[in-house]
């Protein structure tokens with residue numbers, strides 16, 4: 001029997017045994033119900049995990065594209081804006097060997113013409129970074145500052161999947177903590193959850209991490225997070241839609257689980273065989289605290 005047929009047969013029997021939905025996973029041979037065992041911290045990605053990719057791609061990012069020039073013109077004299085520009089300029093210099101990079105000239109004199117030239121280069125630089133969906137801190141900081149107005153004026157509300165809040169409340173009730181790790185800046189994360197379709201959700205989280213802790217594709221970032229939350233990586237479960245993030249988190253010793261949401265990039269058979277996969281946080285509903293589970297485990301041996 002081919003591997004594929006073997007897998008299909010196994011899934012069918014699991015579906016039958018579970019009676020309803022495939023309890024094991026959306027596509028892999030992993031035990032979803034045991035995933036929270038020993039887990040004291042749940043670490044959540046945002047885009048494609050708590051939040052639809054379409055919200056980010058069709059609302060948040062287009063807002064930046066269409067408002068960046070206006071934002072720079074309005075806030076040019078402010079320190080925060082000048083810091084954002086300086087960070088983008090520095091990043092561009094680091095990227096100078098990269099194809100198509102838009103460098104930002106020095107603003108030596110503050111006459112209208114020079115200022116216009118620099119401003120136009122910053123706009124082009126931001127658009128270039130966004131075309132490649134780059135996760136560099138300089139871009140993410142500026143985006144966060146721009147979204148502030150959009151959220152505060154009610155122009156944008158952070159979208160959160162309906163299964164997210166009930167599951168998080170369940171994890172909190174069973175003594176777990178929940179943290180966010182996104183490429184979006186901490187400020188952008190707080191805006192999204194603070195002004196969400198489900199209300200102000202910030203009290204649900206014990207903390208936030210962004211690219212200032214390190215890139216999500218690097219193992220060291222997950223080690224830093226484990227140290228920062230004071231938890232053995234083995235007791236942390238990371239939920240993400242991106243295999244290139246799941247792998248380094250697992251490399252750092254965390255448990256990792258992939259989320260499949262409408263519009264997410266498709267996972268391969270190998271991805272689904274390698275990682276547990278969920279379609280909804282409700283599959284990780286928990287009614288047993290990690291400490292009770294541990295002691296229950298001990299009593300049984």
Ligand SMILES: CSCCC(=O)C(=O)COP(=O)(O)O
Nearest residue numbers: 045046047182183184188189
């Ligand atoms: C939290 S703000 C919007 C998300 C964002 O800017 C982004 O790059 C998404 O990254 P994630 O790590 O959440 O997939």
Ligand SMILES: [Mg+2]
Nearest residue numbers: 045047048241
């Ligand atoms: Mg994601």
